[in-house]
Amino acid sequence: MMTTELKRTGLAGVEELYQRRGQRARELSEQGAKVIGYFCCYVPVEFFTALEMLPYRIQGGVNEPITEADAYLETIMCPFIRSAFDLALKNRYDFLDGLVVPHTCDTVQRIYDIWKYYRKPAYSHFINVPHMLQPSSYEFFKQELLTFRKSLEEFAGRKMTDEALTKAVRLHNENRALVRQLYDLRKPDPPLTSGVEILKTMVTGMGLPVLEYNELLRSVIREIRERGGGPGKKPARILIYGSVIDDISFIQLIEDSGANVVMDDLSTGLRGFWHDVEPTPDPLDGIVNRYLDKIYCPRTYRPQAETQEKDLDNRFGYVYKSAADFQVNGVILYVIRFCDTYELDAPDFKSYFQKKGFPVLYLEDDYSAGTLGQLKTRVQAFIEMIA
Amino acid sequence: MAFLKGSGDVEENNLSREVLVMSEKPAEKTTSTKATETVKKVRAIVRGLYQNAREAKEKGQFTAYTMTACQYEEILNAMDIVPVWTENYAGLTAAKRDAERFVLKAEAEGYSNVICGYVRVGLGFDALRKEMGKTPENAPDGGMVMPDLLLGCGSACDPRFKWYQALGRYMNVPTYSFDVIWPPVDADLDEVRNYYIRYQREQLQGLVDFLERQTKKKLSHDRLWEAISRSNATWRKWWEVDQLRKAIPSPMPTEDHYNAMVPGFYCCGTQLAVDFYEELYNEVKQRVDNNIGVVPEEKYRLLFGGGLPPWHTMWIFNYFETLGAVFVMENAYRIYDPVEVPSHVKDPLDYLAWRTFLRWTQRYDMAKKRSGIATVERLLEYIEDYRIDGVVTHATKSCRATTVGQIDWLHRLNEYTNIPSMQLISDIIDVRDYSEAQWKAQIDAFVEAVEAHKRRTAR
Numbered sequence: 001m002m003t004t005e006l007k008r009t010g011l012a013g014v015e016e017l018y019q020r021r022g023q024r025a026r027e028l029s030e031q032g033a034k035v036i037g038y039f040c041c042y043v044p045v046e047f048f049t050a051l052e053m054l055p056y057r058i059q060g061g062v063n064e065p066i067t068e069a070d071a072y073l074e075t076i077m078c079p080f081i082r083s084a085f086d087l088a089l090k091n092r093y094d095f096l097d098g099l100v101v102p103h104t105c106d107t108v109q110r111i112y113d114i115w116k117y118y119r120k121p122a123y124s125h126f127i128n129v130p131h132m133l134q135p136s137s138y139e140f141f142k143q144e145l146l147t148f149r150k151s152l153e154e155f156a157g158r159k160m161t162d163e164a165l166t167k168a169v170r171l172h173n174e175n176r177a178l179v180r181q182l183y184d185l186r187k188p189d190p191p192l193t194s195g196v197e198i199l200k201t202m203v204t205g206m207g208l209p210v211l212e213y214n215e216l217l218r219s220v221i222r223e224i225r226e227r228g229g230g231p232g233k234k235p236a237r238i239l240i241y242g243s244v245i246d247d248i249s250f251i252q253l254i255e256d257s258g259a260n261v262v263m264d265d266l267s268t269g270l271r272g273f274w275h276d277v278e279p280t281p282d283p284l285d286g287i288v289n290r291y292l293d294k295i296y297c298p299r300t301y302r303p304q305a306e307t308q309e310k311d312l313d314n315r316f317g318y319v320y321k322s323a324a325d326f327q328v329n330g331v332i333l334y335v336i337r338f339c340d341t342y343e344l345d346a347p348d349f350k351s352y353f354q355k356k357g358f359p360v361l362y363l364e365d366d367y368s369a370g371t372l373g374q375l376k377t378r379v380q381a382f383i384e385m386i387a
Numbered sequence: 388m389a390f391l392k393g394s395g396d397v398e399e400n401n402l403s404r405e406v407l408v409m410s411e412k413p414a415e416k417t418t419s420t421k422a423t424e425t426v427k428k429v430r431a432i433v434r435g436l437y438q439n440a441r442e443a444k445e446k447g448q449f450t451a452y453t454m455t456a457c458q459y460e461e462i463l464n465a466m467d468i469v470p471v472w473t474e475n476y477a478g479l480t481a482a483k484r485d486a487e488r489f490v491l492k493a494e495a496e497g498y499s500n501v502i503c504g505y506v507r508v509g510l511g512f513d514a515l516r517k518e519m520g521k522t523p524e525n526a527p528d529g530g531m532v533m534p535d536l537l538l539g540c541g542s543a544c545d546p547r548f549k550w551y552q553a554l555g556r557y558m559n560v561p562t563y564s565f566d567v568i569w570p571p572v573d574a575d576l577d578e579v580r581n582y583y584i585r586y587q588r589e590q591l592q593g594l595v596d597f598l599e600r601q602t603k604k605k606l607s608h609d610r611l612w613e614a615i616s617r618s619n620a621t622w623r624k625w626w627e628v629d630q631l632r633k634a635i636p637s638p639m640p641t642e643d644h645y646n647a648m649v650p651g652f653y654c655c656g657t658q659l660a661v662d663f664y665e666e667l668y669n670e671v672k673q674r675v676d677n678n679i680g681v682v683p684e685e686k687y688r689l690l691f692g693g694g695l696p697p698w699h700t701m702w703i704f705n706y707f708e709t710l711g712a713v714f715v716m717e718n719a720y721r722i723y724d725p726v727e728v729p730s731h732v733k734d735p736l737d738y739l740a741w742r743t744f745l746r747w748t749q750r751y752d753m754a755k756k757r758s759g760i761a762t763v764e765r766l767l768e769y770i771e772d773y774r775i776d777g778v779v780t781h782a783t784k785s786c787r788a789t790t791v792g793q794i795d796w797l798h799r800l801n802e803y804t805n806i807p808s809m810q811l812i813s814d815i816i817d818v819r820d821y822s823e824a825q826w827k828a829q830i831d832a833f834v835e836a837v838e839a840h841k842r843r844t845a846r
Binding site: 077345 | 499502546548549555563570573583782783785788
């Protein structure tokens with residue numbers, strides 16, 4: 001396993017790493033580690049850990065105007081992907097040795113060929129993730145992961161043993177448990193920590209070896225518990241549901257408007273941490289089940305239930321449960337424009353929560369700090385309404 | 388821009404082509420004028436699709452909402468399930484400039500205005516039907532029948548399974564979605580072929596199991612083979628028509644293709660489709676033999692390089708023709724060429740799985756050696772075979788699947804050819820995203836660039 005000493009601890013460490021994104025990955029790269037960039041939460045990060053590589057979840061930059069990507073990418077597509085590619089064109093990801101892209105949605109699929117062609121990473125691999133959850137889908141996904149495993153082994157120049165993979169599963173499960181512990185610190189009212197602190201920690205973790213991330217999480221949880229206080233009681237407790245939020249500005253906006261963000265189901269938030277990989281005799285089986293079935297992104301089709309009510313429960317019931325557990329009194333549905341799967345779910349999601357008694361604010365955003373002003377008025381009005 | 392009102396109808400293609408080319412377009416006309424006589428029969432075929440579905444429903448036959456290229460056409464045919472092609476219906480409403488009420492209804496229901504135009508029409512149609520308790524008033528071609536089944540798939544784009552899931556708001560109809568999946572270009576096909584085909588076969592088997600449960604009828608493999616045989620004959624003859632289109636002058640333009648595609652996609656597996664392409668082949672052959680072109684003087688040969696066509700304004704192809712530019716070939720609703728499934732494949736579902744894999748991995752070998760993208764290879768092939776002078780793509784605001792990557796394709800094309808290219812922007816359905824003045828200015832400038840390029844290369 002990649003063992004490195006952690007120099008940054010607690011919330012100060014988080015702050016430093018959040019402000020200097022990619023810094024730790026650069027340091028490790030300079031020390032000879034292979035750093036592999038990936039999109040979304042469907043890439044089994046355990047594989048990289050088992051081969052002592054560093055998985056780096058690729059982020060965009062809401063504060064950085066898109067200036068280079070326009071020459072390669074259409075404007076009618078996911079602005080997060082455009083932003084991430086823009087950063088790549090500006091050499092902000094020059095520390096990446098490779099790129100792994102899962103087929104999560106149409107746009108992510110397309111960026112694979114484009115990134116590969118114009119950035120020419122030393123290693124690249126595309127994983128087809130079934131949209132369906134039929135029995136044959138699991139078998140297919142297992143085969144896809146075997147192909148990925150073989151390809152990554154070739155790049156690493158050594159085999160990934162089942163023993164190393166099992167150990168990686170254990171470490172990442174520990175990581176997931178720690179993230180859930182961190183999230184639980186917002187259950188009390190007032191919460192012990194803010195949505196901003198949580199997001200900074202989550203973003204920071206996207207570029208750390210799992211051992212370091214686990215150590216950092218322990219130090220952050222300890223510090224928050226010991227310091228007491230926190231963001232203080234506010235009139236509203238908010239849950240955010242959506243895809244990518246990898247900058248604090250929007251969360252900050254909500255928390256400056258009289259609410260505490262106490263829970264999320266975001267692709268960059270808890271989405272990838274709800275469920276552990278179950279230990280299985282063949283560690284790959286647990287990985288297949290967890291990555292295919294236990295990540296509730298709208299890009300996965302959940303087979304139709306006998307009634308619409310049950311169907312919606314299948315798709316959104318887990319979010320409702322956490323909204324109830326965390327005693328939220330308002331839900332923000334945050335959708336990045338041109339994200340077809342979320343946009344097609346939005347009316348269902350909204351009416352589902354409204355029927356359950358939760359006010360919902362549906363925001364379609366351009367993934368740009370420049371558009372925050374437009375959102376501010378709506379967020380403030382919403383919080384005033386529910387407070 | 389507000390919705391433009393018009394009374395365009397795809398039947399309005401009986402106007403004298405020369406009159407249209409020589410004069411200004413009629414103020415209200417939005418559909419294209421066709422060159423071949425055979426494709427003028429398509430309008431009646433389309434009307435028949437919706438009429439047949441209504442009659443089938445009355446007789447107690449199963450009807451299903453369906454999508455193109457899900458690879459299940461022959462299965463439906465063999466099981467007497469009458470398809471209602473929802474994407475086609477959306478295109479029809481756009482061609483008739485009657486999409487507005489459906490699109491606005493979907494948006495009023497909370498669906499974003501950047502969601503696929505086809506989907507917005509479909510959701511709006513069904514939302515209105517639910518609200519009114521009947522088919523929306525004067526719906527084009529009598530409207531889509533209330534289906535007994537919804538059959539989505541993951542082929543080509545995400546909305547193709549999300550749309551029918553969303554329809555749960557408006558109807559309680561048994562729904563089945565399945566994967567149609569293919570490997571990336573850089574995959575080692577020898578390594579992945581077996582498990583991709585196995586998965587495709589199992590996905591199709593899952594569909595068959597679902598249909599058998601719903602209809603309480605068993606799929607006859609003999610009937611499935613018969614449907615496959617007819618559909619292969621259809622696609623083979625269609626491909627032969629397109630080989631004829633290499634002729635100079637072009638005997639059949641792209642606007643004709645967008646009518647001619649109807650039997651291939653929406654009547655696949657039927658004798659009607661086989662007969663249609665036979666007739667089209669004979670007509671196009673006759674035009675080639677007699678040097679009959681699309682316009683009196685064909686100056687420039689263009690390739691419609693991708694993106695779905697602007698169904699709301701198909702006459703734009705005729706506008707190019709007024710400048711002497713003819714679209715002689717296209718890369719949309721032209722998904723695959725005929726493929727040879729190995730003879731050892733004896734089971735019809737195995738055959739469909741194999742065929743799917745082979746269709747989607749066409750040109751992978753070339754792409755690996757050259758551009759890295761199978762679509763770019765297809766375009767390069769067409770540019771050479773069809774003697775293309777310029778490439779035009781259509782970026783459609785609401786379609787990620789056919790739009791994202793177009794700029795990249797054009798970049799890569801530039802590495803291997805120096806012919807001019809242009810990207811037009813609007814939508815498949817939503818005319819609010821279309822600016823006629825802007826398009827005309829862009830087209831005029833592009834045709835000048837094509838002319839300049841031809842002059843330069845002729846020296």
